[in-house]
Amino acid sequence: DTEVTQTPKHLVMGMTNKKSLKCEQHMGHRAMYWYKQKAKKPPELMFVYSYEKLSINESVPSRFSPECPNSSLLNLHLHALQPEDSALYLCASSQGDRRSYEQYFGPGTRLTVT
Amino acid sequence: DQQVKQNSPSLSVQEGRISILNCDYTNSMFDYFLWYKKYPAEGPTFLISISSIKDKNEDGRFTVFLNKSAKHLSLHIVPSQPGDSAVYFCAASDSGGYQKVTFGTGTKLQVIP
Numbered sequence: 001d002t003e004v005t006q007t008p009k010h011l012v013m014g015m016t017n018k019k020s021l022k023c024e025q026h027m028g029h030r031a032m033y034w035y036k037q038k039a040k041k042p043p044e045l046m047f048v049y050s051y052e053k054l055s056i057n058e059s060v061p062s063r064f065s066p067e068c069p070n071s072s073l074l075n076l077h078l079h080a081l082q083p084e085d086s087a088l089y090l091c092a093s094s095q096g097d098r099r100s101y102e103q104y105f106g107p108g109t110r111l112t113v114t
Numbered sequence: 115d116q117q118v119k120q121n122s123p124s125l126s127v128q129e130g131r132i133s134i135l136n137c138d139y140t141n142s143m144f145d146y147f148l149w150y151k152k153y154p155a156e157g158p159t160f161l162i163s164i165s166s167i168k169d170k171n172e173d174g175r176f177t178v179f180l181n182k183s184a185k186h187l188s189l190h191i192v193p194s195q196p197g198d199s200a201v202y203f204c205a206a207s208d209s210g211g212y213q214k215v216t217f218g219t220g221t222k223l224q225v226i227p
Contacts, residue, residue: 004157031213042203042217043158050213090157094213101146101207103215105157 004106006091012112015081021109023074023091031096032074033103034066037088049074050096081113117141118206118218126224133191135221137204140185144206148215149178149189152201161202162189194225 004025013019023032031050035043048056049068063085065077074091088110092103118139127133137147145166150158164171164178164187171178177190191198204218 033213040220042219044217045214048213056214092157096213101148101215102160102163104160105150107155107157 004091004093004104006089006106006109008109009107010110010112012114013078013081014114015083017081018077018079020078021076021089021091021111023076023106024072025093025104026072027093027104028071029093029095029104030071031094032068033092033094034064034074034076035090035092037090037108043090047076078111081111083113086111086113115140116219117144118204118216120202120204120218120221122221123219124222124224126226127194129196129225129227130193133189133194133198133223133225135189135191135202135204135223137187137189137218138185139187139206141206141208141216142185143208144216145209146207147178147180147187148205148207149176150203150205150217151198152203152220158203191223194223196225196227199223199225 007022034046037043045058046060047066052068063080067075088108090108091106094103148163149161151161152158162173162176162178164180180187201220201222203220205215207215
């Protein structure tokens with residue numbers, strides 16, 4: 001199984017709402033990532049979890065709150081977002097060691113903030 | 115500061131011909147390079163990678179060339195097929211921060227039947 005799944009596929013939320021994005025992988029990978037991608041731009045790294053611990057936070061605003069309940073699951077909790085946060089949010093996973101840098105991506109959640 | 119650049123936003127190639135996608139980087143600490151392919155409404159898919167100890171890596175129709183002195187890499191697709199039409203991202207990492215991959219700006223490849 002080389003699949004990373006993400007739910008929901010699409011999400012529309014108001015600026016006062018609280019919602020969560022979910023990501024799951026069953027490849028035994030120990031590193032998981034959240035990226036944000038705007039139209040015609042490359043994916044931008046937001047967070048990295050390594051062995052279920054937050055190892056990289058790319059100075060992301062606190063209205064985005066990541067959580068890694070176990071090695072297979074990664075959540076991104078959203079609260080009080082702004083319209084400029086509308087984007088494709090991608091989850092990825094990798095083996096998490098120096099033998100492999102390849103990341104496997106999910107299909108993404110298309111988020112619209114109104 | 116864009117550390118990984120793909121100067122051609124788009125490229126059109128006839129089916130059966132060679133596609134050459136280029137990538138330049140500025141950070142001399144990068145020592146591992148990857149190419150990803152992305153279809154609309156899907157996440158990027160890993161294609162091929164190369165370590166800085168090599169100058170060429172081949173996998174089927176895909177070959178990546180690395181020129182460390184020029185800080186330049188390229189992806190060759192031979193022969194190009196219509197199914198190769200997608201956005202291609204070059205990415206780079208350094209072994210010190212192996213979990214962090216920096217993506218280039220992307221090149222949209224169109225293979226014309």
